[in-house]
Every structure is written in C-alpha cells, then in structure tokens.
Amino acid sequence: xxxxxxxxxxxxxxxxxxxxxxxxxxxxxxxxxxxxxxxxxxxxxxxxxxxxxxxxxxxxxxxxxxxxxxxxxxxxxxxxxxxxxxxxxxxxxxxxxxxxxxxxxxxxxxxxxxxxxxxxxxxxxxxxxxxxxxxxxxxxxxxxxxxxxxxxxxxxxxxxxxxxxxxxxxxxxxxxxxxxxxxxxxxxxxxxxxxxxxxxxxxxxxxxxxxxxxxxxxxxxxxxxxxxxxxxxxxxxxxxxxxxxxxxxxxxxxxxxxxxxxxxxxxxxxxxxxxxxxxxxxxxxxxxxxxxxxxxxxxxxxxxxxxxxxxxxxxxxxxxxxxxxxxxxxxxxxxxxxxxxxxxxxxxxxxxxxxxxxxxxxxxxxxxxxxxxxxxxxxxxxxxxxxxxxxxxxxxxxxxxxxxxxxxxxxxxxxxxxxxxxxxxxx
Numbered sequence: 001x002x003x004x005x006x007x008x009x010x011x012x013x014x015x016x017x018x019x020x021x022x023x024x025x026x027x028x029x030x031x032x033x034x035x036x037x038x039x040x041x042x043x044x045x046x047x048x049x050x051x052x053x054x055x056x057x058x059x060x061x062x063x064x065x066x067x068x069x070x071x072x073x074x075x076x077x078x079x080x081x082x083x084x085x086x087x088x089x090x091x092x093x094x095x096x097x098x099x100x101x102x103x104x105x106x107x108x109x110x111x112x113x114x115x116x117x118x119x120x121x122x123x124x125x126x127x128x129x130x131x132x133x134x135x136x137x138x139x140x141x142x143x144x145x146x147x148x149x150x151x152x153x154x155x156x157x158x159x160x161x162x163x164x165x166x167x168x169x170x171x172x173x174x175x176x177x178x179x180x181x182x183x184x185x186x187x188x189x190x191x192x193x194x195x196x197x198x199x200x201x202x203x204x205x206x207x208x209x210x211x212x213x214x215x216x217x218x219x220x221x222x223x224x225x226x227x228x229x230x231x232x233x234x235x236x237x238x239x240x241x242x243x244x245x246x247x248x249x250x251x252x253x254x255x256x257x258x259x260x261x262x263x264x265x266x267x268x269x270x271x272x273x274x275x276x277x278x279x280x281x282x283x284x285x286x287x288x289x290x291x292x293x294x295x296x297x298x299x300x301x302x303x304x305x306x307x308x309x310x311x312x313x314x315x316x317x318x319x320x321x322x323x324x325x326x327x328x329x330x331x332x333x334x335x336x337x338x339x340x341x342x343x344x345x346x347x348x349x350x351x352x353x354x355x356x357x358x359x360x361x362x363x364x365x366x367x368x369x370x371x372x373x374x375x376x377x378x379x380x381x382x383x384x385x386x387x388x389x390x391x392x393x394x395x396x397x398x399x400x401x402x403x404x405x406x407x408x409x410x411x412x413x414x415x416x417x418x419x420x421x422x423x424x425x426x427x
Contacts, residue, residue, distance in 0.1 A: 096111070
C-alpha cells in the first residue's frame with residue numbers, strides 16, 4: 001500500500017508474539033529458575049543478562065538471540081531452553097523430554113553448570129522442578145503419587161482447562177532447594193495446551209514470590225508507622241487546646257510529614273509492583289478454570305488462604321501510610337493557619353501600639369512646637385531690638401517700649417511660619 005507505516009507498527013505487533021508458549025509432550029520434566037538482584041533496583045542490567053545467556057548457549061554451540069531480544073527459545077541438544085527477561089528478574093526454563101525414571105531427580109538440574117550458576121547476575125528468587133506425565137488409567141494413582149511427592153498439609157490439586165489436565169503442588173522448598181509441581185495430562189491433551197499449563201504454573205510461582213517481596217517491606221514500615229502515629233496523635237490532640245509554642249509544634253508536624261513522605265517514596269515502587277504481581281497471579285490462576293479434585297483444595301483456595309492475607313497486609317500498610325501522610329499534611333495546614341492567625345493578631349497589636357506611640361509623638365511634637373515658637377520669637381525679638389534700637393531715640397521711645405511693640409508681631413509671625421512648615425510636612 002502507498003500508505004506509510006508508523007515506525008513502531010511492526011515492533012508493537014511482534015511484541016504480542018514475542019513470548020510463545022512451549023510445545024511439550026508427556027512424559028517429561030522442566031526445571032525453572034528465576035534470578036533477581038538482591039537490591040531494590042527497579043531495572044536489570046540487560047547487557048549482563050544477555051552475556052550470561054550467551055555464556056550458556058556457547059557451551060552447547062547454540063545460536064545467539066538478537067541484540068535487543070528479551071526472549072529466547074532454542075534447542076540445546078539435551079534440552080530445550082526458554083529464556084525471558086523481565087523488568088526485575090530473568091528466567092531460565094529447561095525442558096527435558098527424557099521420561100520419568102526418577103521424578104524430581106536433582107540430576108535434572110545439571111543442565112545448568114555449577115560454575116555458570118555461580119556467575120549469575122543476581123540471586124535466585126525462586127526455582128521449580130515440574131514433572132508432567134499422562135494421567136494413569138486408574139485416577140486413584142494420581143492421589144497416591146501426590147501424597148508421596150508433596151506435603152499434604154499445604155497441597156493444592158485441581159482439574160484445569162475443562163479437565164484436560166490435573167495440576168498439583170505444595171509451594172514448599174524441597175531438600176534440593178526447589179519447589180515441586182506435577183502436571184497430569186489426558187491422552188488427548190495437545191502439546192501446546194500442555195506447554196501453556198506448564199508456563200502458567202511457572203508464572204504463578206514466580207509472580208507469587210515477587211509479590212511477596214512487598215511483605216517484609218510492609219512489616220518494616222509498620223513498626224515505624226506505629227511510633228509516628230503515636231507522635232502525630234499526640235500533636236493533633238495538643239492542637240485542640242492552647243499551644244504554648246505553636247511554631248515549634250508546626251516544625252514537629254513538618255518533620256513527621258517529611259518522614260512519612262520518605263517512607264512513601266522508598267516503598268512506592270515495591271508496593272506498586274506487589275499490586276501488579278498480585279493481579280497477575282490471580283489472573284493466571286483464573287485462566288486455568290479450576291475444578292475440585294477429590295475434595296482437595298484448589299490453587300485458588302490456596303492463594304486465598306495463604307497468599308491473599310499477605311497481599312492484604314501490604315495493601316493495608318500502603319493505605320495506612322497514605323492516610324497518615326495526608327493526615328499529617330492536613331494537620332500541618334491547620335496549625336499553619338492557626339500560626340498565621342496568631343501572627344496577624346500580634347501584628348494588629350503592634351500596629352495599635354505604633355498608633356499610640358505616633359499619637360504621643362504628635363502631642364509631644366505640638367508641645368515642642370509651642371516651645372520652639374517661644375524660643376525663636378525670643379531670639380527674633382532680640383535681633384529686632386538691636387536692629388531698630390537706633391530709631392528709638394528719634395521716636396521718643398525707650399528700649400523697653402520698643403521691645404514691647406515688636407514682641408507680639410514677632411511671635412505671631414513666627415507662629416505662622418512654623419505652622420506653615422508643619423502643614424507642608426504633613427501633606
């Protein structure tokens with residue numbers, strides 16, 4: 001077509017098909033490994049992940065993935081390898097179609113060389129050994145096998161996808177350091193459907209573990225929130241009465257708000273990731289369309305009893321942290337308003353005091369003004385007497401009489417001049 005494609009059209013479309021499900025045939029087994037940095041880093045070093053994958057592929061002479069690939073699926077001879085890179089972790093799944101001479105045999109993990117594992121870019125967050133086989137003719141044998149392989153107290157078993165398979169697992173770490181899952185398939189179950197089931201089991205375990213990372217963080221924050229809540233409640237209670245030092249109380253409230261903001265910033269990513277992973281776990285369990293198997297608890301019921309309380313703890317801690325932050329900010333705003341009102345009252349008192357002092361200064365100024373008229377007039381009269389003294393004798397006036405004649409006009413003139421100056425200054 002002559003129409004130009006958007007630069008991301010093919011990339012976005014191919015992203016939907018970048019992680020295909022494996023095609024598996026029973027019997028067989030899969031060993032699954034998820035690696036994550038021990039730190040709280042939000043993103044992985046993609047170059048290190050790729051280098052670690054290539055180091056494994058080179059040992060088996062397998063081709064390399066594309067430079068920007070986040071997914072790889074290839075045949076390495078003894079097994080097929082599925083590699084996926086995610087935001088926080090990277091996963092390796094090896095599929096071995098070598099029958100079931102010994103289910104959950106630790107030797108299956110020899111597909112990952114020990115020296116290669118020692119150089120892994122991170123630490124193991126989870127690993128699982130998954131066995132898949134056909135359902136025995138006598139379905140009662142399934143219960144015998146799962147009782148032998150798993151811990152009954154935490155065992156979850158269910159029929160999935162319209163009873164085309166039976167999945168089971170106890171979500172416990174065995175003596176070899178791995179979790180165990182078993183998938184029993186009907187003879188008519190397709191290879192791709194079996195691959196989807198195994199992939200869903202791996203995803204449920206991985207995202208369950210990743211979401212549980214929020215629980216230690218929530219517990220650590222809960223201890224701090226208890227102490228902060230007590231301080232905040234005490235300050236808010238004091239605000240209902242007369243505060244001796246409202247400015248100091250405001251400073252303490254701002255300090256508490258800063259601590260809460262710091263906790264919220266430090267836990268925002270972990271709590272957000274926990275919520276996202278929790279949603280994925282529930283979605284992955286839901287798409288299996290579980291049905292009960294011989295009265296056993298299903299995966300959904302296991303998650304409801306064991307997993308959901310932890311997620312509710314994380315969510316409640318997150319909600320409590322947000323509520324306390326809002327509460328501290330609101331209390332700070334109220335106290336800040338109270339401080340502003342107190343300062344306004346102090347400013348009004350200060351202005352009133354300044355008005356009183358100005359009035360006193362004005363009265364004092366008027367008093368000084370009268371004295372100034374007298375003093376200026378005294379010197380002015382003296383000058384006039386000296387100036388008009390020679391004219392006194394021709395006019396037949398004594399010095400005393402001359403002085404008396406010039407006093408009143410001089411005083412009046414000086415008073416008018418001083419008054420004129422004051423009025424000009426007041427304007």
